[in-house]
Amino acid sequence: MDRIASTADVAPARVFLTAEWRHLLMVNFVVDPRVLEPLVPAGTELDLWEGRAYVSVVGFRFLNTWVCGIPVPFHQNFDEVNLRYYVCRRVGDGWRKGVAFVKEIVPRRAIAFVARRLYNENYVCLPMRSSINVPGLVGYGWWHQGAWEGVSAFVTGQSYRPDTSSEETFITEHYWGYARQRDGSTVEYAVEHEPWRVWRCETPALACQVAQLYGDDFGPFLATSPSSAFVADGSAVVVRKGVRLR
Numbered sequence: 001m002d003r004i005a006s007t008a009d010v011a012p013a014r015v016f017l018t019a020e021w022r023h024l025l026m027v028n029f030v031v032d033p034r035v036l037e038p039l040v041p042a043g044t045e046l047d048l049w050e051g052r053a054y055v056s057v058v059g060f061r062f063l064n065t066w067v068c069g070i071p072v073p074f075h076q077n078f079d080e081v082n083l084r085y086y087v088c089r090r091v092g093d094g095w096r097k098g099v100a101f102v103k104e105i106v107p108r109r110a111i112a113f114v115a116r117r118l119y120n121e122n123y124v125c126l127p128m129r130s131s132i133n134v135p136g137l138v139g140y141g142w143w144h145q146g147a148w149e150g151v152s153a154f155v156t157g158q159s160y161r162p163d164t165s166s167e168e169t170f171i172t173e174h175y176w177g178y179a180r181q182r183d184g185s186t187v188e189y190a191v192e193h194e195p196w197r198v199w200r201c202e203t204p205a206l207a208c209q210v211a212q213l214y215g216d217d218f219g220p221f222l223a224t225s226p227s228s229a230f231v232a233d234g235s236a237v238v239v240r241k242g243v244r245l246r
Contacts, residue, residue: 013240022234024060027204031221041178041186043245044087049170055085057151059140079128081105098176119179149208153201153229187242196232204229
């Protein structure tokens, strides 16, 4: 069996960002792979779990954020919600399992500008709010086209360390990011964090104008009931400077 390559397999690039990611609400949907294939960054391919392609709406808290070793005033603590999908890249005898993004929402214009400029990520700036109660309701919201939209779920029970072959591990344990560039090339960056514990969730919901926010192709899939949802506790993270693939 091919091995899963880790960030420890390569010489670390310079640190771009350090932060804490906390209370990651992950609401997951199965989609037709043909929706994602035109978006897949060059040099990668879709990463499937049990033969199915997933997208996840992920809301979380960005805390104690430092960029290039500098704490940026008024930009250290904020919410983010992103729609992401799962890709992998063959390297030698192993695979680097990673994520790529359809769209990312933040409440700070400077953050959106830097991410678009440096990584060509599809960041947008919208007013945001959140409510975090564990156990209880966890929700992240954004103001879009004159109304509050959001993603939410009700956390139950105790946290646990998921099995390595579980859906929870497939969703959470990706340690590489990939971003398509304007010239068609791809930037790869390493994301380092410890494995996360998760809580199960009930009644997950995505309430938004899917087509207007993410595009018509995602409408039929994100308008259905989620296939699963959970909240990860999160941890400190390190995001390394991106490297353009050759």
